[in-house]
Amino acid sequence: MRILFFIWFLLTTIYVKSQNHIKTYQVAFQSAKLIHHTKKFAFESNGYSLFLDAKICTQTNGKKAWQQYYGYPRYGINLVFHDLGKPSILLGNAIGIYPFFDFGFLHRRKSSCRFVIGSGATYVFKPYNIKTNVAQNAIGTHWNNSATFQLKYEYNIYRKINLFFGIGLSHISNGGYAYPNLGLNYYSIITGLGYNSNYTKIKTLYNRHSQSKWSLSLIYGFAYREIKVVGGPKYPVRIFSLEPAYHYNNFKSIRSGIEIEYHFVSAYFAAHTELANDINSAFKAGLRLQGFVGHEWLIGPVSIELRIGYQFLKSSIYAGYPLYNKFVIQYHLPITLLNILRFKRELH
Template identity: 30%
Template sequence: MKNYRKNKWPGLLLLLLLWQAGVGAQIAIESDVYAGAIWRHTPKLTTETAGIRWGQELSVRFQTDGRRDWHQWHRYPAFGVSLLHMRLGEGSHGDAFALLPQLSVPVFRWGRFAAFFRLGTGLARVSDPYDYFKNPEQNAIGSHWNNITQFRLGGEFRFDDHLRVNAGVSLTHFSDGGAALPNYGINLPSAYTGLVWSPHPIRESDFLPAAGSKKVVRHFGTIGQAGLARIEYAVFDGPGYPVWCTSVAGYYRFNRVNRALLGIDHEFNRAVFEYGQQAAFFENEAAARKGATRLALFAADEFLFGSIGVQLQMGFYIGDGFNQLVFKKQYSKLSTRYYFPAMFKTPLQAFTGITLKAHAFTAEYISGNIGLAF
């Protein structure tokens, strides 16, 4: 239970997407079956990966209809929340049960067929995490409570106004973000298929056009944020250490729902500072403080869905003497933000959010953030 408070926030934040969809959105019920395999993304993984893994999902979807301008600007996306079960296997941490808020953005529509990209992030409970006494051989997951992040690409065919069939591929990731070691994470590529039933369907001809313009008058701006994560480091069942995170970036708005960012990330990893001194990796405290500092340049793209922002980021470390004991020279981040209304009759907006940072396919931390955009 020690990681529940931290890992619940990705799901709670994305649940705001359901509110953003509007009360009048059309509701659909979706049921899917998954078949996949655990990906051995690192040779350090001792969790069993052989064999097919099965899963089931039951979802409620809310189809936007254009009552807000950004519905049309994003081609009328759908929001939903899923109950998901994945059978990971006896040698692979048992079972995973998840609450998964998700967003489906249409790639294209053609007659009765539509293709969607879906992103979801939420809270998962894994039945058999690593335990020094009870389960020492499985090292992908270190705690019961974890973040689940899923990417899904698929198509949907409409038989009639009420019934549709879908199929596609997905990548599902389970991790506690380093809050408890070991944390190599589970990456589960899968194929899926399912049925969607709509009791009160909405047709594309019912979609409302946007009343305003997608274009923006002010293209350039700045965004800054500060965050905090908690991680274990090097030692299983060891103490937790804070990671302090700050960033500042300039952005260019292509339109009212998309902007590109260039910026600088700064972190201070207390775990590296303490561990590096105890292991005599650094000559003195000043060297340890510099080596435990992460300095990086990044590029990002943020998609705006009303008050919700979803940002994809890639970065690389810079600076001589900084960034010691990093996993790789490059990293990625997935961030979800909730923007509060603009303040003082200016473009200034406060926000809160959550970030998952990873090196390749292994998560380093999950941080909570606050910031300002203007």
């Protein structure tokens, strides 16, 4: 329900914000191939898959500085139908919905290159089932997270009609919420048509010689993991991070910091085996101390961050690999500390 509410919120936001902007519509076909990224698959996939997607998006017009800086990007919602490939009796089909950004570069009079990045929710019709679909060990739940990356070339063939083609990479998994979760990865060839309303670019008003500055972020997150036992308990993971950042312009920053994770499954396992001598030892088994560096792109109220880090303090119980990476998408609510203090004072 939380995923559906989030998607409804995004759809409503895009609809309201797009009333004074130009809309773009696209329909695309993708010939996709499942990537065998692990030998743990209990099935052999062959042949190609077919993805059908429909996009409705808003073409920004440069009224805000970030729109000018990123070259008048588009943003919107993508609806996708996935034929997950063969054997179809195991993999079946899926439908997905996710918000996305579409960035243009190498603009010409009638053409441009596009980079699309999006993330949302995908419903898989045939996940793992201990009775009816035991060989499908890639996806363990109906609802999953999905992410897509696309690189396309777009050409205007007639008035407002555009033809585009390119390549894509798609990922579907539940993030370890339920076991099994090997995930599904596809590369694809894309072709499609789009309808773009004409628009006139506003003269650049953004001052590219923006001043650099520092910031400090304190972030809390949580997740749930299911370990090894299908249908077993889901153990919480708590995440705290302290993240200083250097903003070398108004829309990009270099970030580093420390991250503390607490994995309840490690502490539980240690407390119920001979691996821990006492409760304190069991508690320490769940701690992870990690250092990381990353880069953030601020796109309106949304930030996209890529991180790479290393676990300095880790337990040997379900610790994973010491070197890790994260792909973080955040929506920043327009609330400042001053407004919070003012609201608190008015309540008193």
